[in-house]
Amino acid sequence: MIITLRNTETREISAKIDELHEERGEAAQGRVLTLLISTDEKELEHALSLANGASREHPCRVIAIVPQAGKAGRSAEADASGAKAAETSAETQGSTTDATGASSVPAGGIGTCGTYLDAEIRFGADAGAGEVIVLRPRGGLVHHPDTLVIPLLVPDAPVVAWWPTEAPANPKTDLLGAMARRRITDAKRSSNPWRTFNDLRRNWSSHNIDMSWTRLTVWRAMVATMLDQPPHLPVISARVTGPKDFISLSMLAAWLRLKLGVSVTIEDDPGTDAVTGVYLTRADGTLSLERPSVEEGVATISMPGQAPQTISVPARTLEECLSEELRRLDPDEVYAEVITRGWALIHPAD
Incomplete structure (x- = not known):
């Protein structure tokens, strides 16, 4: 079920959600977190x-913020109506406050005509194991996503912010990121993956995580x-293979x-799009883990004195x-070490 609200305000959205919960006999308190998507x-x-797929493991309220450019697609009548609503709202209502003490922004938006919120x-099949709220601000509201989001957060539930593609250079100081755990x-x-990652690395915070690291969970575990198998001889050197300039490959090396x-050593494996091998040299030979084809998803483990073993290692999905990241909200200490110390050992010039 999808309900569309045009030229609305946050208190109307919140009231509608409460109404839907009452009709369905549900409670927002059953959500374990609020997921903000920019x-x-x-x-x-x-x-x-x-997010809907992940919510089946972590029931949550998803709030997606999708800024709109200009007023394209709105009729002149709608624009006039929105401007009039803004003036009326500013004169008779101003900013309201909900039960949590958070401000509810009028549809006219911070006193600026031509500012709208759709x-x-x-709910239901369209929202996984929770509810989804899509906010489409335009005009002045584009610059105040935090003000739009605060009245819609699930009370007493942690907030997680997620940027699926383009991320701010410093998520900690971003208006949405600042309120996230x-x-x-x-x-x-x-x-621009490398520029983005270098910005994130320089502005690292213990509450930040990048999926370039999450993609390595299975590789690190294997x-x-x-290395847990005897004999426990020291590793003399190591080599990893994969596509050139692949962030996850460098993180694995770090x-x-x-x-x-x-x-x-990081070795380019042309024509690939994921990590393809890890080779650890010891006095008794080389331990290796190879997955030459992501499509086939089959890896081979080779250890000195033992017959090679094949196991299924499909590429991790988004x-x-x-x-995984919604499951673990506490700081990842190993990721912190790789970002703050290990990366410089592999890429000293960065």
Whole structure:
């Protein structure tokens, strides 16, 4: 079920959600968190699909903020109506305050004519295990996403902010990121992955995480399992393979450099789009974990004195990565070490 609200305000959205909960016999308190998504129209449906899937493990209220450019698509009559509503709201109502003490922004928006807020409320099959609120601010409201979001947060539930593609250079100081307990970015899917990641690295915070790291969870677990097998000989050197200039590959190398204290070589594997191998050299030979084809999703583990073993290692989906980060809201200490110390050991010039 999708309900569209035109030229609305946050208190109307909140009242409608309460009405829907009452009709369905539900309670917003059943949500374990509020997930804020900052995105654009092109990415919106994909991001909501991922969030809906993840919400089945983590029931949450999803609030997507999708800024709109100008007033395109609105009729002159709607513009006039919106301007009149703004004047009336400013004169007779001003900013209202909800039960939590948060301001509710009038549709006219901070006293500026030509400022609008359109919204969608999605329930049921269109919203996973929660509800979805899509906010489409335009005009002056584009610059006040925090003011729009605060009245709609689930009381006493942690807030997570997620940027599916383009991320702010410093999520901690972003208006949405500042209110979040966890900030999730994905440098790989931005328009300039390395610039985005370097900005995130320089402005690192313990509450930030990038999915370039989350994609490595299975690889790190398997490498750790290999090293747990006897004989426990020290690793002399390490090598990782994958596509050139792949952020996750460099992070894997940085992690190995930190944990093993040995030199790690990054080797380009042309024509690939994910990590393809980890090779650890010891006195008794080389331990290796190879997955030459992401499509086939089959990896081979080779250890000195043992027959090779094949295991299924499919590429992690974005939904799996998002679910993992929603599962863990406390700081990732290992990620912190890789970002603050390990990266410089692999890329000293950065």
